[in-house]
Amino acid sequence: MTTTIVWIAAALLLVAVYLSWTAGRLDRLHARIDAARAALDAQLLRRASVAQELATAGVLDPAASIVLYQAAHDARQAEEEQREVAESELSQALRAVFAESAQLEAVRAAPGGEATAEELAAAVRRVPMARRFHNDAVRAARALRRHRKVRWFRLAGHAPFPLAFEMDDEPPAVLADRAGPGGEGH
Amino acid sequence: MRIGIVCPYSWDVPGGVQFHIRDLAQHLTGLGHEVSVLAPAEEETPLPPYVVPAGRAVPVPYNGSVARLNFGFLSAARVRRWVHEGAFDVLHIHEPATPSLSLLACWAAQGPIVATFHTSNPRSRAMIAAYPILQPALEKISARIAVSEYARRTLVEHLGGDAVVIPNGVDVGFFAAAEPKAEWQGRDGGNTIGFIGRIDEPRKGLPVLMRALPHILAERPGTRLLVAGRGDEEEAVAGLPRELRDRVEFLGMVSDEDKARLLRSVDLYIAPNTGGESFGIILVEAMSAGAPVLASDLDAFAQVLDGGEAGELYANEDAGALAAAAVRLLGDPERRAALRERGSRHVRRFDWSTVGADVLAVYETVTDGAASVAPDERVGLRARLGLVRD
Numbered sequence: 001m002t003t004t005i006v007w008i009a010a011a012l013l014l015v016a017v018y019l020s021w022t023a024g025r026l027d028r029l030h031a032r033i034d035a036a037r038a039a040l041d042a043q044l045l046r047r048a049s050v051a052q053e054l055a056t057a058g059v060l061d062p063a064a065s066i067v068l069y070q071a072a073h074d075a076r077q078a079e080e081e082q083r084e085v086a087e088s089e090l091s092q093a094l095r096a097v098f099a100e101s102a103q104l105e106a107v108r109a110a111p112g113g114e115a116t117a118e119e120l121a122a123a124v125r126r127v128p129m130a131r132r133f134h135n136d137a138v139r140a141a142r143a144l145r146r147h148r149k150v151r152w153f154r155l156a157g158h159a160p161f162p163l164a165f166e167m168d169d170e171p172p173a174v175l176a177d178r179a180g181p182g183g184e185g186h
Numbered sequence: 187m188r189i190g191i192v193c194p195y196s197w198d199v200p201g202g203v204q205f206h207i208r209d210l211a212q213h214l215t216g217l218g219h220e221v222s223v224l225a226p227a228e229e230e231t232p233l234p235p236y237v238v239p240a241g242r243a244v245p246v247p248y249n250g251s252v253a254r255l256n257f258g259f260l261s262a263a264r265v266r267r268w269v270h271e272g273a274f275d276v277l278h279i280h281e282p283a284t285p286s287l288s289l290l291a292c293w294a295a296q297g298p299i300v301a302t303f304h305t306s307n308p309r310s311r312a313m314i315a316a317y318p319i320l321q322p323a324l325e326k327i328s329a330r331i332a333v334s335e336y337a338r339r340t341l342v343e344h345l346g347g348d349a350v351v352i353p354n355g356v357d358v359g360f361f362a363a364a365e366p367k368a369e370w371q372g373r374d375g376g377n378t379i380g381f382i383g384r385i386d387e388p389r390k391g392l393p394v395l396m397r398a399l400p401h402i403l404a405e406r407p408g409t410r411l412l413v414a415g416r417g418d419e420e421e422a423v424a425g426l427p428r429e430l431r432d433r434v435e436f437l438g439m440v441s442d443e444d445k446a447r448l449l450r451s452v453d454l455y456i457a458p459n460t461g462g463e464s465f466g467i468i469l470v471e472a473m474s475a476g477a478p479v480l481a482s483d484l485d486a487f488a489q490v491l492d493g494g495e496a497g498e499l500y501a502n503e504d505a506g507a508l509a510a511a512a513v514r515l516l517g518d519p520e521r522r523a524a525l526r527e528r529g530s531r532h533v534r535r536f537d538w539s540t541v542g543a544d545v546l547a548v549y550e551t552v553t554d555g556a557a558s559v560a561p562d563e564r565v566g567l568r569a570r571l572g573l574v575r576d
Contacts, residue, residue, distance in 0.1 A: 025325065028296070028325070028326065032326075032328060035298075035552075036328065036552075039552065043551065122547065125544075125547065126550075128350075129548060129551055132349070133329045133551065135348060136349070139346060139347050140325050140347060143346065
């Protein structure tokens, strides 16, 4: 009789330790999502800022300036629910404005333009990077949260179910070209 | 930035991953970052100052070949100490899905962890079995890098999630500036063909090239084949008719300098690999040196060669197709000149200046606002049960 009780107690203890360990794992994943989301926000903000700077600098033609300014402004001011759409529209605006390499050349030729062009190129390349890391963390957390042990024992507590950040982050071809200035378009 | 890099394979054994880590560490150090590399190595082997030895690797049969790996309590303790003492801003581990130092580091550390997946092995039975054990460790990785689109695809299929593609780097300038060697260049109207790789490793494809060689020599009798790499030379030419054997010259193992000079000298570089390649750094090196490239149409090769734009492709393992393409290229200097020119423009994206900037961008993305790397303090049993009072 006593041995049975001891065995049951031991089994319960093991289950408790396992559940506690899983909760710790989940906690770490949530922390990773938070960090990845903060990094993504920082990159998006950086991109919108450089775009807005360019739009108000007067190096682009008035039509392009207005389009870019509007898109950058909307991306920065968007409500959380509208964020993905607004950021996608900024990507589209950037692609439209920098459809030809002549526009980029014009920016580079302006005083201080070289640095701005570099900043913009870095920003449009880092947004997809940060988004991929964020969505990778989200996927890992969702996979664990869908597991029976997590649902049955409510290990996730009140944390909201993590959502991927979906947007069009395709950079303008002239800025994404890794062959360097003067290289072939790709 | 303080960067800790974990190399899973023995530092004293040459290999693609080791070279990649060496070049990355040197490039980052050159930019003013503090880099420490933890790698399996014998205590007495001479090491560069930035390498910390993690003890001797044990040869173990794994995944169809003998891998030299580190595991066990001693290695785990060393990894923890290195993580603790290093106080790194970011930890960059390589090949975390192999049972090695990288997996131990992933297990022992917390904070911003970046991982590079080099190979694109088909899913192994061991990996499926180990998946539940692997997953908690892999979950800690904040950013995954795959060395090619092909490697990324395998990674996504096997482990889920996503990765950014950053190719392996090459010091393009080093290869482009190498001095050609007259004895390796074509003479008296005959051309030279280059091959670099292990002779006795069938996947490097020398047997395919040997089968194609009689056809090539029948059409272009003056051609010479230069083979650099270790292995049994007698055995390599055994299938070749006796009178053709002197058209093959074995150079043995060559230094980096001689490799660059060889690639600068030859009229055509052939990569007849039959499989097991996830990137194809040698093709980038050949293009950097301005050698026209003819390669088998492996996924990874096709990608490095821009789908056949920057170098020519032939159907893998088809000696006839290889011979036909080689004969055509050797007889068409204009096409080779076009390939040289296209290749040297194409390789700029693989130069360390580009690749290093991308790797640093990943580091900066994951360290933005995050705490630095620290040992993962396992919560004790008593703490879990709420028995410990602070």
